[in-house]
Amino acid sequence: MLKQQITIKDLARILNVSVSTVSRALKDHPDISEKTKKAVVELAEKLNYRPNELALSLKKRKSHIIGVMVPEMVHHFFSSVIGGIESIAYNLGYQIMIFHSNESYEREVFLTEALLSYRLDGLIVSMTKQTKNYDHFRMLENAGIPIVYFDRVIDEIESNKVVFDDFNAAFHVVEHLVRQGCKNIVHLAGPENMPIGRERKNGYLSALETFNLNIKDDYVFHCDNYEDAKNTLPSVLDKYPEIDGVFAVNDLTAIGAIKAIKEKGLKIPGNVKVAGFTNEISSSVYDPPLTTVDQQGELMGKEAIKLLLEYSDSQGAIGYKTRTISYKLLPRASSLE
Amino acid sequence: MLKQQITIKDLARILNVSVSTVSRALKDHPDISEKTKKAVVELAEKLNYRPNELALSLKKRKSHIIGVMVPEMVHHFFSSVIGGIESIAYNLGYQIMIFHSNESYEREVFLTEALLSYRLDGLIVSMTKQTKNYDHFRMLENAGIPIVYFDRVIDEIESNKVVFDDFNAAFHVVEHLVRQGCKNIVHLAGPENMPIGRERKNGYLSALETFNLNIKDDYVFHCDNYEDAKNTLPSVLDKYPEIDGVFAVNDLTAIGAIKAIKEKGLKIPGNVKVAGFTNEISSSVYDPPLTTVDQQGELMGKEAIKLLLEYSDSQGAIGYKTRTISYKLLPRASSLE
DNA sequence: TTGAAAGCGCTAACAT
DNA sequence: ATGTTAGCGCTTTCAA
Numbered sequence: 001m002l003k004q005q006i007t008i009k010d011l012a013r014i015l016n017v018s019v020s021t022v023s024r025a026l027k028d029h030p031d032i033s034e035k036t037k038k039a040v041v042e043l044a045e046k047l048n049y050r051p052n053e054l055a056l057s058l059k060k061r062k063s064h065i066i067g068v069m070v071p072e073m074v075h076h077f078f079s080s081v082i083g084g085i086e087s088i089a090y091n092l093g094y095q096i097m098i099f100h101s102n103e104s105y106e107r108e109v110f111l112t113e114a115l116l117s118y119r120l121d122g123l124i125v126s127m128t129k130q131t132k133n134y135d136h137f138r139m140l141e142n143a144g145i146p147i148v149y150f151d152r153v154i155d156e157i158e159s160n161k162v163v164f165d166d167f168n169a170a171f172h173v174v175e176h177l178v179r180q181g182c183k184n185i186v187h188l189a190g191p192e193n194m195p196i197g198r199e200r201k202n203g204y205l206s207a208l209e210t211f212n213l214n215i216k217d218d219y220v221f222h223c224d225n226y227e228d229a230k231n232t233l234p235s236v237l238d239k240y241p242e243i244d245g246v247f248a249v250n251d252l253t254a255i256g257a258i259k260a261i262k263e264k265g266l267k268i269p270g271n272v273k274v275a276g277f278t279n280e281i282s283s284s285v286y287d288p289p290l291t292t293v294d295q296q297g298e299l300m301g302k303e304a305i306k307l308l309l310e311y312s313d314s315q316g317a318i319g320y321k322t323r324t325i326s327y328k329l330l331p332r333a334s335s336l337e
Numbered sequence: 338m339l340k341q342q343i344t345i346k347d348l349a350r351i352l353n354v355s356v357s358t359v360s361r362a363l364k365d366h367p368d369i370s371e372k373t374k375k376a377v378v379e380l381a382e383k384l385n386y387r388p389n390e391l392a393l394s395l396k397k398r399k400s401h402i403i404g405v406m407v408p409e410m411v412h413h414f415f416s417s418v419i420g421g422i423e424s425i426a427y428n429l430g431y432q433i434m435i436f437h438s439n440e441s442y443e444r445e446v447f448l449t450e451a452l453l454s455y456r457l458d459g460l461i462v463s464m465t466k467q468t469k470n471y472d473h474f475r476m477l478e479n480a481g482i483p484i485v486y487f488d489r490v491i492d493e494i495e496s497n498k499v500v501f502d503d504f505n506a507a508f509h510v511v512e513h514l515v516r517q518g519c520k521n522i523v524h525l526a527g528p529e530n531m532p533i534g535r536e537r538k539n540g541y542l543s544a545l546e547t548f549n550l551n552i553k554d555d556y557v558f559h560c561d562n563y564e565d566a567k568n569t570l571p572s573v574l575d576k577y578p579e580i581d582g583v584f585a586v587n588d589l590t591a592i593g594a595i596k597a598i599k600e601k602g603l604k605i606p607g608n609v610k611v612a613g614f615t616n617e618i619s620s621s622v623y624d625p626p627l628t629t630v631d632q633q634g635e636l637m638g639k640e641a642i643k644l645l646l647e648y649s650d651s652q653g654a655i656g657y658k659t660r661t662i663s664y665k666l667l668p669r670a671s672s673l674e
Numbered sequence: 675t676t677g678a679a680a681g682c683g684c685t686a687a688c689a690t
Numbered sequence: 691a692t693g694t695t696a697g698c699g700c701t702t703t704c705a706a
Contacts, residue, residue: 004398005456005480007683018693023685031691048476050453054391054400055683058698061341063391065434073420076411083410086437095455097402097434100423116387118432119342143385144340226622255622262624282619285563285592287599344699355677360701368675392699395682 006049015039026051057119066305067115069099069108069125071152076280077297078126081150084301085124092309094121105130112136115145122146122308124301127154129194146316148308150300152196160311161322162304166196169293169327170203171210173275174247176291178211180335182245182273185213186236188257190224190249197224200249200277224249229256237264244272245335251276251283251292258290258334273335288333300325343386352376363388394456403642404452406436406445406462408489413617414634415463418487421638422461429646431458442467449473452482459483459645461638464491466531483653485645487637489531497648498659499641503533506630506664507540508547510612511584513628515548517672519582519610522550523573525594527561527586534561537586537614561586566593574601581609582672588613588620588629595623595671610672625670637662 008026012019017036025032025040043049057063068085070078082098089096099115101108108128113136115123123145125137134157141147141159148160177185187204190197201220208215218240223232229248233256237243246261248254254276261272268274268288275291276283283290303323311318345363349356354373362369362377380386394400405422407415419435426433436452438445445465450473452460460482462474471494478484478496487499514522524541527534538557545552555577560569566585570593574580583598585591591613598609605611605625612628613620620627640660648655 005453005482009683019683020685020694021692023683024692027685033691036691048450048453048480050450052395052456052683053454054394054456055698056685057391058389058395058682058700059684059686061698073423074413074416076413079411079416082435083437086410086435090437095434097432098419098423100420100427113387116342116385117390119389119391139385142340143342252618252622259622259624280618281589282622285589285596285619285623287596287624346699356700357678357702358676360699361676364701370675373675389699392682393701395684395698396700396702398682 005052006044006047007052008049010047011040011043011049015043061119063119063121064093065095065097065118065120066308067097067099067118067120067123067125069101069111069115069123069127071101071103071108071126071128073098073100077151077278077295080297081126081301081304084298085305086301087298088302088305094305101128103128103130105132109136112140116140116143120145122148122312124148124150124304124308126151129191146308146312148304148311150304152194154195158320160307160320162300162307162325163322164196164295164300164325165327166199167203167206169277169295169329170200170247171207172203172327172329173277173291173293174204174207175211176329176331177245177247177273177275177335178207178213180245180269180273180337183213184219184240184242185245185247186219186221186240186243188223188229188232188246188248188253189220191222197249204247224253226252226256229253230260233257233260234264237261237266246272246274248274248276250278251280251290254290254292254334255282255286258286258288269333269335269337275335279330283330284332286334291332291335292330294328294330296325296328342389343381343384344389345386347384348377348380348386352380398456400456400458401430402432402434402455402457403645404434404436404455404457404460404462406438406448406452406460406464408438408440408445408463408465410435410437414488414615414632417634418463418638418641421635422642423638424635425639425642431642431646438465440465440467442469446473449477453477453480457482459485459649461485461487461641461645463488466528469530483645483649485641485648487641489533491532495657497644497657499637499644499662500659501533501632501637501662502664503536504540504543506614506632506666507537507584508544509540509664509666510614510628510630511541511544512548513666513668514582514584514610514612514672515544515550517582517606517610517674520550521556521577521579522582522584523556523558523577523580525560525566525569525583525585525590526557528559534586541584561590563589563593566590567597570594570597571601574598574603583609583611585611585613588615588617588627591627591629591671592619592623595625595627606670606672606674612672616667620667621669623671628669628672629667631665631667633662633665 616631
């Protein structure tokens with residue numbers, strides 16, 4: 001039979017004092033005598049008393065719980081962001097509650113509504129790829145729950161946002177390839193409808209233009225995962241033997257490309273230089289180690305929760321803000337002579 | 338200015354009925370007239386009323402929140418387990434609260450105590466590598482919070498457990514290497530004090546014995562990460578040139594070994610065959626793809642939460658259970674001729 | 675069919 | 691220095 005946890009009432013009963021005395025003693029109220037204080041604190045310690053956070057939340061109308069909604073759990077980037085959020089939350093006495101939309105719009109809507117029940121102090125969210133309608137988020141904000149959007153954000157909604165500087169990061173990766181001597185760089189691109197895919201492609205195009213390299217539509221391929229890259233690259237290399245650089249929208253795509261290039265008998269970085277994006281674990285241990293961009297997911301998480309708490313502490317008075325997270329170019333052997 | 342959320346009291350006031358009527362109407366109590374019911378439900382809908390889960394928890398002494406404590410967030414295995422837990426929790430109306438010990442014993446103890454405050458319905462935990470003293474967990478169970486340990490468990494504590502069949506998995510990996518022709522297999526082992534490290538090593542030793550291969554103490558190295566393996570292997574290969582197989586306690590260690598072996602000019606799998614453990618993303622995309630064992634983290638998570646709920650529903654009457662999760666051997670190019 | 679009141683654990687204004 | 695009481699949002703027994 002599972003027991004009940006100790007309450008303030010139990011302590012009061014045992015010590016023959018009132019609950020308010022116990023309550024005050026526990027928070028070191030000046031009115032309480034040292035003797036009583038000591039007795040209460042010692043008993044509390046002995047019985048492993050912990051204040052009931054749920055009762056406190058009810059009373060204070062503040063749950064000290066922050067919701068985090070992500071489309072994917074098993075993903076290095078999202079788990080880093082959660083790690084970052086958690087590290088700040090931990091120090092400030094907040095707990096985080098994870099909501100996993102699993103890339104499903106319906107589930108996102110359902111969770112958004114369910115989450116109202118927990119009287120969260122706020123929500124940090126990255127939406128699903130399917131999400132086109134934002135009424136459920138608007139409803140939350142109307143209900144008084146502040147939201148910070150991160151990574152996958154949309155312009156249509158005015159709110160607090162933390163975004164990654166995809167454009168400049170992509171620009172710099174391509175610049176790096178150019179400086180390493182590449183003249184014919186192809187891009188393995190993500191979906192056109194997602195800002196992150198679009199921005200990375202735009203950064204690529206802008207860099208080509210800046211450094212006076214040919215921009216060819218034929219050099220952009222929609223191809224954003226390992227298998228696709230492995231299957232697509234051979235024919236691309238056959239058709240365009242001049243290719244000496246590959247910039248992929250993410251690391252696994254880059255790795256798939258490397259695999260295909262190696263199988264063609266070409267050397268990396270000797271014949272073709274390759275760069276990815278995101279700094280997955282795989283990128284650093286691959287052979288050769290992959291040049292990539294670190295997205296600083298942890299930092300993004302930290303900024304998101306800071307922004308949320310600043311906003312809610314000010315009761316919304318400070319207005320909405322957007323923070324941009326910068327990138328770190330990580331040049332590795334796949335692109336270095 | 339952030340608003341308050343709607344309460345049952347607001348509905349009562351607006352409709353000029355008592356709170357109990359509203360409460361009953363919302364849960365379709367037979368006593369309430371259709372008319373009142375309809376009015377209440379419609380207003381609730383209109384105002385986006387959600388019951389305050391915290392108040393409910395207080396009242397029912399059941400939070401419908403399950404804690405999950407992991408030593409690492411940014412790790413494929415742990416995020417898979419969390420994903421598994423979450424998928425079951427979602428369907429049963431439970432929420433999960435993540436506690437991240439970050440491989441720190443002190444933090445684990447701190448969190449365990451802090452977590453008492455949330456009156457969790459239970460805790461699913463995998464402990465840190467440092468944890469040698471279990472009083473904090475015992476205290477939790479004494480406080481009436483049921484625990485299910487997963488993956489990293491210890492014999493010293495009697496409780497519900499979900500473990501992975503490390504011994505047999507390791508045995509089968511080594512058997513596989515033997516069948517591929519390896520005669521001199523070294524083991525890159527994890528810490529001796531953790532059952533998972535011990536079991537994998539024992540599986541290795543048992544397989545060697547079963548297949549009549551030499552068991553040499555010199556063939557076991559304590560070395561459980563990428564860097565270590567990369568640094569250790571060269572001297573090992575110099576000293577024992579007869580080595581033709583490597584079984585590593587995890588994938589990144591195996592990958593570090595492969596890197597070192599390739600740099601020696603040896604072929605994989607031609608000269609040396611290598612196998613890892615855990616099926617990280619990196620293992621499948623590596624060059625060559627790494628033979629490994631899938632630990633079915635999601636399944637483990639699902640079993641853990643099922644076990645927890647069965648136990649707590651029975652009020653502990655069913656006693657402690659241990660569930661073993663089986664493995665899947667994934668033979669890949671690193672060990673296949 | 676509905677309402678009043680007590681209580682879940684805790685805090686804080688108001689006694690004493 | 692300590693106790694009494696009301697109330698946070700909700701359910702439920704008892705009364706009407």
